[in-house]
């Protein structure tokens with residue numbers, strides 16, 4: 001990631017942007033900076049405002065409040081056709097009355113860049129793996145191929161930023177995985193900044209440099225893919241990105257950058273890195289521990305009972321009933337290693353303190 | 367249940383008058399009658415050889431052409447505002463545009479006499495153009511609005527995001543998408559205007575006359591088979607237009623609900 005060593009100006013700045021539709025808030029005071037060449041994902045559940053934010057960046061909606069800047073220049077009064085921003089629509093919006101070549105050539109012709117048009121279009125079709133498809137009608141190609149045409153059409157004009165609104169959600173899983181890899185390769189080859197929208201957390205984690213997790217119009221966390229998963233800042237992020245175990249408790253002691261918690265329901269204490277937050281004694285906090293960081297055994301602090309298991313090849317995940325509530329524990333699977341444990345088998349669970357993420361805030365907030 | 371043969375009988379009966387008119391146009395007799403006496407094309411020759419008939423044919427064709435283009439254009443602008451810009455009270459405007467469909471034609475005729483005479487347009491071609499636009503607007507609005515609703519606004523946004531200015535987007539993306547609706551509108555408004563009698567009857571005068579009204583007044587005065595020949599020519603012309611356009615572009619939009 002270039003941003004770590006170049007303190008350069010962001011290519012795209014979203015500055016306290018709010019959008020209201022007839023009083024209902026769709027996007028709520030969002031501020032994020034996106035750097036040149038980054039692959040940023042907006043991740044969130046349906047209706048959280050991802051498309052609305054994207055449409056404001058593209059120039060199809062006007063923010064109710066706040067500004068959108070490109071290379072420091074305010075875009076507020078610039079019409080969509082005058083922004084160097086490409087957009088791949090969820091339903092693709094290929095021009096039905098044009099063939100593949102004319103679809104891809106549209107942007108170059110519209111911008112009057114017709115020098116070497118033929119070659120540019122052919123190169124772009126080659127980049128997305130569609131050599132020889134130029135004269136096909138858009139109705140005569142498969143879903144994955146239509147996807148590639150949409151991508152080629154937006155990329156050929158070399159926009160500063162390419163916005164992609166759930167471009168893969170209509171495809172089946174296998175094709176989806178394949179196109180994810182390809183999208184990432186194309187992004188790296190072209191060096192174009194991508195802002196990608198999805199509600200699939202796995203897709204977000206595998207593709208992004210940074211992820212903005214959105215909930216009800218707000219950005220809850222904007223951080224690297226690794227931090228989004230391993231250092232969730234809110235309970236919502238912890239729950240939405242991957243599976244997790246959330247336990248609630250109160251601060252019992254805090255010293256030397258670590259806090260000790262007294263957990264609800266269980267008479268156990270954990271110590272966790274406090275991060276930058278300073279927490280008073282007795283404050284309500286939650287901790288998040290990923291299922292793969294749970295330890296399953298017979299000498300762990302919390303007694304539990306196996307409810308069920310699911311096997312996924314390399315690992316096996318147990319749903320457990322414990323004094324601390326329902327917990328998930330994922331362990332490596334080795335043939336002959338005694339797994340899977342039968343239902344109702346008594347076990348005990350624990351975790352290593354370093355895998356615990358402390359989430360300040362009121363219990364029940366999500 | 368209604369027996370099936372009643373339906374079949376009705377369907378067979380409906381085109382009978384047309385058939386009778388067409389058949390009686392080939393008569394060799396000097397008066398309208400059915401069954402016909404002898405076979406001849408003399409009334410067609412008379413129609414096409416008459417400067418009077420050709421003049422009103424020209425007037426009607428020009429009137430229908432201008433009416434079709436103007437009301438289709440106006441309806442496109444209106445449908446654009448309602449469908450794309452989602453203006454306030456859009457549904458109310460739509461109802462107003464469709465009102466001439468349910469308004470009694472005699473009433474429209476009277477209202478138009480008053481309106482046109484206050485404009486000084488009574489008995490003029492411009493007056494007829496205005497009235498025919500009003501009468502044909504409902505037939506233009508339905509197919510145009512349906513085509514716009516059917517064409518995805520995202521296509522226009524895609525064009526804009528690719529750098530196309532509004533006019534380019536309009537010509538390259540919007541127009542091709544709504545073309546079937548526009549053609550349907552042009553066709554039907556042309557036919558409605560070309561065939562319009564009831565309201566036009568109130569507004570023609572010594573200086574301007576349309577073909578169907580001329581037919582009507584001829585019927586009142588004489589029973590010349592030339593009327594049958596003119597009518598048969600109109601039927602043929604209208605059917606040919608519908609058939610060709612249906613083949614070339616498809617006119618499903620008019621029947622389809624929007």
Ligand SMILES: Nc1ncnc2c1ncn2[C@@H]1O[C@H](COP(=O)(O)OP(=O)(O)OP(=O)(O)O)[C@@H](O)[C@H]1O
Nearest residue numbers: 021025026044045046047048049050051052053199
């Ligand atoms: N044009 C509009 N008019 C009124 N409300 C709107 C409009 N567009 C979006 N909204 C509302 O704004 C909120 C956010 O919508 P948005 O489409 O941005 O969600 P999203 O995150 O893209 O969801 P999804 O994953 O389902 O696409 C929703 O509650 C939606 O109903």
Ligand SMILES: [Mg+2]
Nearest residue numbers: 050051052165
């Ligand atoms: Mg969306």
